[in-house]
Amino acid sequence: MPRIELGSYVEEFITWLLRAIPGVLDAISAVVTAITDALTLVLTGPPFWIWIPVLAVAALLVRGVGLAVYTLLAFLLICSLDLWAETMETLAVVLVAAVIATAVGVPLGIWAARKRAASTVLRPILDFMQTTPVFVYLIPAVFFFGIGAVPGVVATTIFAIPPAVRLTELGIRGVDPEVVEAAHAFGAHPRQILREVQLPMALPSIMAGINQVIMLALSMVVVAGLAGAGGLGTTVVSAVTQLDIAAGFEGGLAVVLLAIFLDRFTAALAQRPLKGYWSKLRNREPAAAAPTPAPVA
């Protein structure tokens, strides 16, 4: 059996890429660094006793009392573990990666929903992205962007893109074809149909996709600690290398608490109508009108 040197081809390609597009890599690096730093500054700047009430009120509006209480207790616990700054750094990386992943993934999903060929091409690529062991992403990321937050964000973003694509495609394909047909019958432009019919009707599915993006980003961001991404990842990685059970448990618990908060929060956003106080405040009057049968001529 002849040995196919697949790995070294890829290595050569990566090395060539590094020489061919250094400007682009530097630009990406600069932009990602700037955004991540800015967001980290916003999240870590104000002390916890400002942020925790803000997050709790947001949870109350979006979901309700339960999540608000959870938010309060979970983040206070993180504070008492002395992991507040690390958690906020992690949150910043997760948010940046999730926003980029959504911005890339949703348009790809729309494209895949409209063109069968695009869907066929994208599917194996997405499978590849989702099943490649997460550590493997880090090698080219570090290669391209060095050590620090940027390779973490880039690797996290790539890892988190697939659910955004898949659930956007699924959502748009799932829109009642008769409604799309009706839009055609009234002379709507395909762009109008996408904007006014397909996207709004696919929104719950797209939001579920974004929820998954955030969860994947969070699971990846810890691994990105290996590349020096900072935050909880560093805490966990150093605990692992030192076999420090106490630090490992605390870091891991902080990740879990953050994950539960993000999941419940974004899942509530995905539901329509919203269950939280925001919709109760907004819809108080229309909900009161009882259905009355229309008079028949």
Place this chain on the structure above:
Amino acid sequence: MSTPTTARARPESAETERVMIRCEGLTKVFGSGPAATEALELSRQGVGRSEIQKRTGVTLAVHDVSFDVRPGELFVVMGLSGSGKSTLVRLLNRLIEPSDGTIEIDGRGLGGLDDAELRELRNRRMSMVFQHFALLPHRTVRQNAEYGLQIRGVGEAERREKGEWALEQVGLAERADALPGQLSGGMQQRVGLARALASDTDVLLMDEPYSALDPLIRRDMQALLLRLQRELNKTVVFITHDLNEAMLLGDRILLLKDGRLVQVGTGPEILASPADDYVADFVADVDRTRVLTAQDVIHPPRVTARLDDRPADVLHRLGQAEATAAYVLDDDDRVLGVVHDDWLALAEATRTQEVSRDSLTDDYLTTAADRPLIDILQQVGRHPVPLAVVDDGGKLVGVVPRAAVLAALVTPGRS
């Protein structure tokens, strides 16, 4: 509904008349590639649907259908499931591209239109009502009603005014701010209808709009459509699988079977002379009392009298007709009353020269020519004189004897 006289004018005899929708040799083959081309070729040679399916594996949905729809006509396309009726209505606005044949809307061919022109035509000339309502679930009833206008780019104020008007037409103005999901099926379809009306198009395509509704609601919606049609006079193409609905609504009915046109005509025409056994079988179950009108069973009065007639002559005519009473008319043929044979015999005995007004009785009933039989069944045979059919001015145009009604209700070929 139009009167039977105008409805009976056949398209062939109306070439000078304006035609709103004209279809010529409309054919649709589903699928693409050589198999579809071959199927199309076979269909041109007149090979039937099942044979084509067997030979090429391609479905021939609509096969060589031609018809005209005049402005203001409520044209019903009726067929069972799989007959190609939903495909046919979608060919009319090119939601489905025809494989062959031509369509003209108000004299303008649809074939050569590019995408932008087609959208313009769909938006301004035709609107459509769907079986499962096809409303936008995230928009209010009002926004749904305004949808066509919003696409047209109509300004906020005008849009609101027209949307409001359309919702009033269907009796839903007070639910304008509800979401479709909060309404019952019948109400949702009213929104669907309002959306079509608000666009103010000449042509209204309705694809089995009432099939998903329960029978009572359906009857309301049918009545609503008939009322709106009287007021707004749109050109409607209405798809249904329910022959009773077709007969109730349609000025004319097109019967479709396996993608082919079987018969076109008014309801009574199809009842009276079904084109083939298939149609005959079909119409056997129709409730004739709702389809046929007094016009369809009218007879010339056998005996009438005038005030200056001699009682002896009238009595003689009554005897010949084996009748016991006769309508007495004035000089304009308006019904004055009924004279009975016993009075006439008495008058003859006393040598009275004229039928006097005092002798007339009012034991008779009148009806209008467009009343369905179900309405007049109670009235025929109640009096010695047959039921009088009068026009708007009270003029006697004919009578409906009980035997004529019974004869019309008997299904031909079935006893």
